[in-house]
Amino acid sequence: xxAEGGETEITFTNGDWNISEVLNKNGxxxxxxxxxxxxxxxxxxxxxxxxxxxxxxxxDWNDKGFVITRKTPSSLKIEVMENSTGxxxxxxxxxxxxxxxxxxxxxQKISQGYKFDGIEIILKEGDGDSLFVKxxxxxxxxxxxxxxxxxxxxxxxxxxxxxQFESMEKDAFIWLKNDSISVEVPTSIYNEKIYFNGExxxxxxxxxxxxxxxxxxxxxxxPAGQSAFSTEIEYxxxxxxxxxxxxxxxxxxxxxxxxxxxxxxxxxxxSIKWQD
Numbered sequence: 001x002x003a004e005g006g007e008t009e010i011t012f013t014n015g016d017w018n019i020s021e022v023l024n025k026n027g028x029x030x031x032x033x034x035x036x037x038x039x040x041x042x043x044x045x046x047x048x049x050x051x052x053x054x055x056x057x058x059x060d061w062n063d064k065g066f067v068i069t070r071k072t073p074s075s076l077k078i079e080v081m082e083n084s085t086g087x088x089x090x091x092x093x094x095x096x097x098x099x100x101x102x103x104x105x106x107x108q109k110i111s112q113g114y115k116f117d118g119i120e121i122i123l124k125e126g127d128g129d130s131l132f133v134k135x136x137x138x139x140x141x142x143x144x145x146x147x148x149x150x151x152x153x154x155x156x157x158x159x160x161x162x163x164q165f166e167s168m169e170k171d172a173f174i175w176l177k178n179d180s181i182s183v184e185v186p187t188s189i190y191n192e193k194i195y196f197n198g199e200x201x202x203x204x205x206x207x208x209x210x211x212x213x214x215x216x217x218x219x220x221x222x223p224a225g226q227s228a229f230s231t232e233i234e235y236x237x238x239x240x241x242x243x244x245x246x247x248x249x250x251x252x253x254x255x256x257x258x259x260x261x262x263x264x265x266x267x268x269x270x271s272i273k274w275q276d
Contacts, residue, residue: 003111004248007079010104015073017097019051022059022068025090025105033059038071062170064089064108076104083108084174114175114246114255119183119203121194121261124241129189136231136270141222150219153231153270154212161210161266165203165242167259173205175246175255185261186240194240201261203244212266220272227274234269238262 001008022031035044038054049057049068056069065081076093083089089108094101137155163185167173182200189195201208220229244257 001078001080001106001108002250003083003109004251004253005080005082007077010076010078012074012076017095018053019049019057019068019070019093020096020101021094022049022057023092023094025092031059031091033057063174066091066106068093078104078106080106080108082171083111084171086110112249114248116176116179116181116203117245117247117254119245120243121184121186121196122241122243123189123192123194127239127241127260128192130237131267132235132237133232134235136233138228138230140226140228142226143222143224145224147222148219149222150217152215152217153272154214154233154266159214159233159266160212161263162207163201163261163263163265164207165201165205165259165261167205167257169257169259172244172257172259173203176203185263186238189238189240214266214268218272229272229274232271232273234267234271236263236265236267238265 022033023029024031030048032046033049034042034057035047035049035051036042036056036058043055049059051057051068051070054070054073056067058067059065060081063084067077067079067081069077069079071077078093080089088110091106093104093106095104136153136159137151139149139151141149165173181203183203184196185199185201186194187197187199239260239262242259242261244259246255246257247253248255
């Protein structure tokens with residue numbers, strides 16, 4: 001079977017048989033997964049796979065998997081998911097009919113991979129900019145007379161711009177993990193429109209951290225006696241959707257991966273909160 005996945009159906013002359021086990025041919029070890037009844041109800045989770053009657057068995061990893069369905073006593077459908085492991089996936093269904101044991105051997109080919117074809121950044125429901133506040137540095141004083149105090153509002157806290165690509169699709173970052181693909185990311189959103197100025201980030205699910213670039217200071221008067229204040233830093237959360245386009249190297253078919261790009265960045269605004 002091809003690496004992109006697919007299905008095939010096998011028919012039998014009679015229905016007097018069952019699946020006694022499913023073996024991973026790499027080491028001949030039993031495969032675990034979920035077992036379902038004929039009406040789709042789950043019978044067992046994360047168990048050694050076997051099927052005595054009609055129903056289905058499912059093994060689903062992040063980078064491969066299969067569904068074996070027995071809808072009638074004399075038929076069997078084998079469906080394999082996309083194989084993104086970088087190696088062949090070989091497993092065997094062990095069939096038992098009385099004293100007779102036979103195997104159905106399934107070989108799924110190694111993938112030839114994908115090439116990057118582009119990315120589109122768009123706004124969907126729930127996307128856009130929002131603001132929130134994070135507490136900054138605390139300052140405490142006990143001085144005999146008032147004096148001026150100069151400080152950086154951003155000093156002493158780990159303040160930076162952080163962004164990351166996220167996706168619920170399990171193979172969202174597998175196909176480009178060995179490539180350094182930089183894609184353009186938004187620099188502003190105004191009136192439901194996204195603007196760019198050439199700023200790029202690597203397409204992966206590792207957080208990207210860049211300097212925030214604020215270096216200003218502020219001078220305030222500290223009163224005599226005991227006093228304390230802290231800073232509160234305003235941050236912007238930016239969330240946009242993306243559609244990544246990949247082209248299969250074997251069949252030249254387009255693959256679309258959907259996800260979000262999320263950025264947290266200080267806006268440069270801050271406030272001083274005196275403690276009572």
